[in-house]
Structures are given as structure tokens and as C-alpha cells.
Amino acid sequence: MTLKLKKIAETIQTGSKIAILPHTSPDGDCLGSSFALSLALKKLNKEPLVILEEDVPQLYSFLPGSDIKTMDVLSKGMFDMVICLDCGDERRLNNRIEIFNDCELTINIDHHISNTGFAQYNYIDTQSAATGEIIFDLLEELNVAIDKEMAENLYVAISTDTGGFKYSNTTSRTHIIVSALIQKNIGVAEINRRIYDTFSLDRLKLKAAAINLIEMHQHNKVAMIVLDYHLLQRMGMNMEDVDGLSGIPRSIEDVEVGVVFTEKEPGQVKVSFRSNQYVDVSKIAVSFGGGGHQRASGCTLNMDMDEAVKKVLAAVKDEVTQGAVKS
Amino acid sequence: MTLKLKKIAETIQTGSKIAILPHTSPDGDCLGSSFALSLALKKLNKEPLVILEEDVPQLYSFLPGSDIKTMDVLSKGMFDMVICLDCGDERRLNNRIEIFNDCELTINIDHHISNTGFAQYNYIDTQSAATGEIIFDLLEELNVAIDKEMAENLYVAISTDTGGFKYSNTTSRTHIIVSALIQKNIGVAEINRRIYDTFSLDRLKLKAAAINLIEMHQHNKVAMIVLDYHLLQRMGMNMEDVDGLSGIPRSIEDVEVGVVFTEKEPGQVKVSFRSNQYVDVSKIAVSFGGGGHQRASGCTLNMDMDEAVKKVLAAVKDEVTQGAVKS
Numbered sequence: 001m002t003l004k005l006k007k008i009a010e011t012i013q014t015g016s017k018i019a020i021l022p023h024t025s026p027d028g029d030c031l032g033s034s035f036a037l038s039l040a041l042k043k044l045n046k047e048p049l050v051i052l053e054e055d056v057p058q059l060y061s062f063l064p065g066s067d068i069k070t071m072d073v074l075s076k077g078m079f080d081m082v083i084c085l086d087c088g089d090e091r092r093l094n095n096r097i098e099i100f101n102d103c104e105l106t107i108n109i110d111h112h113i114s115n116t117g118f119a120q121y122n123y124i125d126t127q128s129a130a131t132g133e134i135i136f137d138l139l140e141e142l143n144v145a146i147d148k149e150m151a152e153n154l155y156v157a158i159s160t161d162t163g164g165f166k167y168s169n170t171t172s173r174t175h176i177i178v179s180a181l182i183q184k185n186i187g188v189a190e191i192n193r194r195i196y197d198t199f200s201l202d203r204l205k206l207k208a209a210a211i212n213l214i215e216m217h218q219h220n221k222v223a224m225i226v227l228d229y230h231l232l233q234r235m236g237m238n239m240e241d242v243d244g245l246s247g248i249p250r251s252i253e254d255v256e257v258g259v260v261f262t263e264k265e266p267g268q269v270k271v272s273f274r275s276n277q278y279v280d281v282s283k284i285a286v287s288f289g290g291g292g293h294q295r296a297s298g299c300t301l302n303m304d305m306d307e308a309v310k311k312v313l314a315a316v317k318d319e320v321t322q323g324a325v326k327s
Numbered sequence: 328m329t330l331k332l333k334k335i336a337e338t339i340q341t342g343s344k345i346a347i348l349p350h351t352s353p354d355g356d357c358l359g360s361s362f363a364l365s366l367a368l369k370k371l372n373k374e375p376l377v378i379l380e381e382d383v384p385q386l387y388s389f390l391p392g393s394d395i396k397t398m399d400v401l402s403k404g405m406f407d408m409v410i411c412l413d414c415g416d417e418r419r420l421n422n423r424i425e426i427f428n429d430c431e432l433t434i435n436i437d438h439h440i441s442n443t444g445f446a447q448y449n450y451i452d453t454q455s456a457a458t459g460e461i462i463f464d465l466l467e468e469l470n471v472a473i474d475k476e477m478a479e480n481l482y483v484a485i486s487t488d489t490g491g492f493k494y495s496n497t498t499s500r501t502h503i504i505v506s507a508l509i510q511k512n513i514g515v516a517e518i519n520r521r522i523y524d525t526f527s528l529d530r531l532k533l534k535a536a537a538i539n540l541i542e543m544h545q546h547n548k549v550a551m552i553v554l555d556y557h558l559l560q561r562m563g564m565n566m567e568d569v570d571g572l573s574g575i576p577r578s579i580e581d582v583e584v585g586v587v588f589t590e591k592e593p594g595q596v597k598v599s600f601r602s603n604q605y606v607d608v609s610k611i612a613v614s615f616g617g618g619g620h621q622r623a624s625g626c627t628l629n630m631d632m633d634e635a636v637k638k639v640l641a642a643v644k645d646e647v648t649q650g651a652v653k654s
Binding site for chain 2: 164180198200204212216277
């Protein structure tokens, strides 16, 4: 059942022992939203617990409330209410589905358009850039005054899901909310330094290595990086490291399409595509059995690297040529 | 004379042929502010001209109104009013001081605390994160409705002077203003991509080279990059390129002080210092005859590189040790 936020707030007021479940592989939005809500529920004399399967990622370990997450509590009937945050479907609860299924009253608060409405009570606002924006409104409905710690969490939630207020999902309202959060005297500079301007030396070295592998094609409209299996092994890169590199080729001036080839295993090549203005890279990815969006897509090819590069580059060149004519 | 913004607006209303002078080595704030004001004055049927000595930097060439800058107009008595924007003192007008001196009515609008109040009428608001914030208020006082083009200019002005809303000068009011600007349907994602996520391949390669030169000291609390004269020559780096590298060592996790040594000429070493949390690097720079702020400073040493590195590193280690005890 879809409820208005006011009704969601009234429902939450009836709860006492409340499990808060962010999605697996937690990011800044689901963590900041969860910790902010948990801190608020404590103010209302409830007993909230944020439950994760993983450790809080190092990047977000400074968030106030990040110490309250726990997994050693999984006894039956512990909670009278479950609130899922930023979680598009039940699969993103992973093993915590048991907690969800064990609970009579379930609430689902999210901003993803793909949300399946899997809970008893659902509030999905796809206009919000982040679930953190919804939690900001929810705390008002709950009559909880936002304190500095809640504000820091919501700031991180909203900032990370909007790429530091840079993505197209950033709205006028996003900045209105952030304006209110900053009034709580949060440490804007320090938070941003931690989130956006701190890297491990290894990660910087990987980036340097990737930059030195850039190849330009098609009159500098196409840039690519090829990371073959042996190179990845030698450099000790995992797939998470590689994901962080996918934006590099596109960031070169005049480039329209950036491609990163990664040989996860010999004969299996993952390809990520990024474009800037006129090439729909989802079309290219789909033609190779993958998918994605206009400006970011991917596919996996079961062939050796040379063949994958040759085929993909031909398809990219076609799209760039056609796109350039149209644009 | 210091005037209230309302009086500045009334004074501007009396002008007709108006020269707008941003500071030399123009940045996003002075350019965005100047173009926005120029576009607004045109709406008021005035004849504004933004006058620069340099070309508009490539980075900002997309700003609407960037075509209106000109230098081929320097005849006597051309203007009845000069407005200096984001310009702390007369020296930052450089050769354009002639236009300033030639004009009876001069106005100085700025947010730098160091502003000398050099014009006939001065409005200095040090609470504003950017001159763009002041221009936003000024356009209201002038009764000009902000259109999309003005909004794009002011967005860039405010974003660049706050490091993308990340620096400590970012206020609650900054976000309120940006919220209003975004309502004019500016292309948030595209503007941010152009400003923050576009690099020349050469610049990326320089960054990669710099990363590969990082040296760690003092239990990873100090990171440094040494760029000697021959290396700079070989890599074709100019000082502007090098300036862009000064933040890299500080961005490594656990590092407190980042230092970049640059040998501009044999025997002349420029040193930039950056710190994160507890070391006051202005003290170190001052001890070598330089200056700056707590978290960013610099000095120039007339000695060979080996000697400079040895002396500076010893001083940095002392400060890190003392700072670590205190913090």
C-alpha cells in the first residue's frame, strides 16, 4: 500500500523496536539516511537498530551513528517494525530478508523509480535526488528537530547521491534542504575532504597507471583503456578498483565516448562505456548483450581481448560518426 | 566611500556607458559575475562592456556573454562609469587602470577581506563566498529578473569560488542562492562536467607522472613530490601545470602535510605546502620567508634542490611531530 509521508510518520510513531535496513553494498545515501533516521528515532525514545551485512565502508566510518550498526541480533521477534531505506527491491536486503519476513509491520522508503513496492507500507518519491531528501521531510513529519549529527548524515546522503550536487538529478529543492542542513554547523570542508579528496596511495597509483594506458581513436573522439588479465594480476587490481577508472577516458577534452576494457578472466572481457553529449552508449552495449543508460552502459564479451577491442571499437566508431552527423 | 547595495544599485542606474573590469588572471567568479552583470545592464538598456586584458580562459569560454569582452575600445572618455568586480586592489586591474583613472564615477564590488576600497563607491561583503552572491543581490536591487544566461554565469561564479560548494566559505545562504539559480533551468550536469570533469590528455599525463613521483615520509604523515628543473623541462611543464598538482600529496589518506618542490630555474626552488587537520603550514612557509594560510602556504628557496628538500623536510617533520602531540 502506498502511503503519504504524513501517514508513514504516524505509522512509525506506533513502533518501538525498529530495524532499519539500508541496501547491501551500502553507499552514502542509504547509510546517511539510515543513521539520521536512527538518531531521530532515539530522540523519540524508540529503540532503533541499523542492520548491515557488511562493515560500514571505511569512507563512511566517520558518520555519526555508524557505530550503531549490528548483525549479532538476529533472534526471532526482536522487532515490531522494519524500515527499508533506499532499497529498490527485496533482493537488496540479501540475508536480512529474514528480519523483514519475520516482522509484521514493514515500511519501504525510497527514491528509485524501479522500486517494486515490496513492503506493507510504501513511500516512493522519484522526484527526490536522494533518499536523504525524503528523510529530511520525514523528520519534520515526526516532529524531530534536526541536530548536527543528523544533519551531517543527511548532508552526506544527499551529496553523494548527487555527485556533490553536480548530477542532473540535483534540484532547486536539493539546495534548499542542504541550506537548512548547513545551518546546523556541520563541518562542510572536512566532510567533503574526507569523501571526495582522500585516496589511498595504491588507488592513486592505479589511476596513474590507467592514465598511461589511454589510447585515442577516431580523431580524439574516442578514448579507451585496455586492462588485460595479466596486467590486472600484476597490478593487483580488483573489479572495484577498475570501476573507479571508468570515468577517466570520457573526461579528456573533445572525447565523446570513453571505453574501458577489463579482462576479468582470460577470455571474458567486461566493457564499460561512457559518453558526453550525443552518443547513446546504451545502444552499443545492448548490441553486445549488455545494457545501461544513454551516457553510461556496459556489457561482457566472451572472447579474447584483441577480438573484443576490435569489435567494440568498430561499433563505437559507427555510433560516433552517426552521432556527429546528427548533432 | 562605502555604500549600501541599494545605493550602489541607484548609482549604477545613473550610468549609461559602463565598463566592467574583472581582475587580471580571471577566474570563474570574476568572469561569471561580470558577464551576469553585463547581461543585466543590457536589459536595462545600458551599454556595458566587460573588458579583459587576456582571452577568456578556454575553461570558461562556454559562459554566455563571454563574447562581449573586448580590449580594442580604449579611447578616452568612452565610459561614464567603471565597475570593478572581485578585484581586491588597483594592481589587479593592471593596464586597465587607465580606463579606471579616465572615468569620473568608479564602483568597486568585492568579497575579499583584503579589499582596499580603492574606488569612489565601494561595496565589500566579506560574508559572501563569491562576488557572484553579491551580484545576485545586486540584480534584485536593480529590478532585473534573472534569466537562464545570467543564472548560468552566477552559478559558475559561486560554484568555482566555493570549490563546488565544498570549501568552508560555503554558507547556508550560498545554497539558497544556488537553489534560485537552478530554477532558471540551467544545465547543472553539463556545466559541472565542463568545469570539473574535463582535462587535456597532457594534463592527465602530468598528473600520472606526479603521482608516480610521490614519496612518503614520517610514518606516512608527510607526502611530497619533487619536480627538478630537468624533469620539468623534459615533461614540458609550466608553472600553471605545476600549481594544479599541489593538492595531490595532501589527498593521500593519513597524510597530514603535502609538499610539492618545483625547481623553476636551477637553484631556485618553489615549495608549496598543504595540510589537512592540525599542522599550521603558514608557520613553516614564514620560517623560510614565504607566507600563506594555515592549510595552504608557500615559499621560494634560493638553493639547490637537495638542500631545499633536506631543510624543508626537517622543518615539516618538526611541525608534524609537535602538531600530533597537541592534537
